[in-house]
Amino acid sequence: MIKFVMCLTRHPDMTREEFRDYWMNKHGPFFMSNAEAMGARKYVQAHTIETPLNEGLRASRGMLPEYDGIAEVWFDSEQALTEGLNTPEGQKLGAALLKDEQNFIDHSKSSAFIVEEHEF
Numbered sequence: 001m002i003k004f005v006m007c008l009t010r011h012p013d014m015t016r017e018e019f020r021d022y023w024m025n026k027h028g029p030f031f032m033s034n035a036e037a038m039g040a041r042k043y044v045q046a047h048t049i050e051t052p053l054n055e056g057l058r059a060s061r062g063m064l065p066e067y068d069g070i071a072e073v074w075f076d077s078e079q080a081l082t083e084g085l086n087t088p089e090g091q092k093l094g095a096a097l098l099k100d101e102q103n104f105i106d107h108s109k110s111s112a113f114i115v116e117e118h119e120f
Contacts, residue, residue: 007067009109039084042074
């Protein structure tokens with residue numbers, strides 16, 4: 001399996017709570033109600049928690065501020081993802097998801113990529 005991963009930064013005019021609420025209660029259910037159309041097998045939202053540990057981890061490594069969360073979507077293969085996105089339903093859903101993301105994600109400060117897990 002492969003994963004589509006997005007490291008998300010919220011819109012600058014949103015609080016972290018507003019971002020989480022929109023992502024969890026609007027975007028998540030919208031995605032899940034249509035996930036099968038694009039061949040998604042699993043969807044996970046990882047919400048960044050507020051803890052002093054985050055600042056210590058970043059400072060000790062000279063890293064950038066944390067993202068507000070990470071979205072992970074599993075697919076059977078790269079081919080399955082490509083096929084799912086290229087169906088009429090997948091294209092329509094992709095456009096609708098992108099439009100909805102613009103309600104809560106600052107895309108210019110976020111990142112998206114495809115990964116393959118290697119378990120140890």
